Amino acid sequence: MPPQYAPSLRSRLAPLLLFLQTGFIIIFAFYTEIERNGNADDFSKRYPEFQDVNVIVILGFGFLGTFLVRHGFSGSGFNLLVAAMATQWALILNGVESLYYRGRLRIDLKSLIVAEMCTASALISIGAVLGKTNPVHLILIGLLEVSGFILNKWLLQFLLNTRPLISIMMLHIFGSLFGLMLTGTLYRKGSEQRFEKEKFDTKMGLFSMLGTVVLWMFWPSFNSVLVDDRTPGRKLEAVCSTYLALAVSAVTAAAMSVLSNPKGKLHLIHLQSCILAGGVAVGVSMSAVRHPWEAMIIGFAAAIISSIGFQYLKIHMLLAFQCHDTCAILSSHALPGLLGWIAHLVLQIKDSDDHTVAIRFAVFHICSLLITIALSVTLGILTGTVCLNLYSSSRYSQCAVFFISFISLFEGLLIRLKFWRPPQYKNCFDDQAFWEFSHLAVRK
Secondary structure, eight states: OOOTTGGGGGGTHHHHHHHHHHHHHHHHHHHEEEOOOOOHHHHHHHHHHHHHHHHIIIIIHHHHTTOSTTOHHHHHHHHHHHHHHHHHHHHHHHTHHHHHHHSSEEEOHHHHHHHHHHHHHHHHHHHHHTTSSOHHHHHHHHHHHHHHHHHHHHHHHHHSOOOHHHHHTTHHHHHHHHHHHHHHHTOOTTTTSOOTTOOOOHHHHHHHHHHHHHHHHHHHHHHHTTSOTTSTTHHHHHHHHHHHHHHHHHHHHHHHHHHHSTTSOOOHHHHHHHTTHHHHHHHHTTTTOOSHHHHHHHHHHHHHHHHHIIIIIHHHHHHHHOOOOTTOHIIIIIHHHHHHHHHHHHHHHHTOSOHHHHHHHHHHHHHHHHHHHHHHHSHHHHHHHHHHHTTTSOHHHHHHHHHHHHHHHTHHHHHHOGGGOOOOGGGTTOGGGTSOOGGGOOOO
């Protein structure tokens, strides 16, 4: 029998989507234009990179969330829906500076790439609440998380003069901690025991493994797409370093999966959660990695830390902090991201000849992490204080920060409203609440 609350989403999901999309169309109609000053060489160079990032966001993350036996439709379909909405919103927010100075939002392939990378942070967050929310929740979460991440990016660049590559690659730390905070907010009583339908089988596991393989194949493009290509060989270094880190983490994750299994067998979900750890860690530390062996050590350590987190920390996070982490984003993104941040700090200090410069970098680097953690975990509380620090910034920054802070302040309130019809406990992880199945139709 279909869930009782399923028909009520018609009065919530459809109006929300139509309202938001109409608003985006109006904004794009009056305030945006396509940047046409680039040459053909720029397009031919950027378009493959855009396609690689697009495959990661849509296909990789989409199939990655299909491992639940009765939630495959929602795992892939809602991923596309959130990505489509959040990318449009990210384009608007990232173009605020251009809007202020030029009166128009300029769109090109690079802005699309940056918008999709901002969207990736929201998709990471959604992994923590996958199966326990409805599509209305996911749309709100996606828009709010992208707003918070772009606010974090602005703060790092304006306050600490952080390079765009470093600020954007903090998406793993920001998205995962944001997601853990989110799943704590939406905690359901009785989650200590597995949900009735929180299961996976071989068929859905194969689809999910396809998403992992896609992410593994295209991750070098994701890490290298924003690397400054004016320095000869830097993009090649980034691609090679990412591939080597991924290769090492895949091998190490397989070994750790066998060692942690009582029967000495490979565990598919364990592999999926840890096989990409090297790519995540080396992506955060990409600016400081110069040698292949550095990337390989980072990948090796990331896989071990990720495996330990998956095996032991996931259940402790649930019992101690009431964080039911569906896709294990703590072990997949948070721990490898923090390891990459530490590796970046160590490598940068090691390569610095001037102690004063090294100390200054360490202070700024630590501040960037503290700001990211503060915004992702307690966004609503701290945004007012952060706004005061931007008093001397430009006018467009103050307006944007105030707007984002205002909507972020009510994030927890918005998601917990009963008006959005959260799924009943017994109907979590069930596609039947949101999708039509022909074999279940009543024939008259």
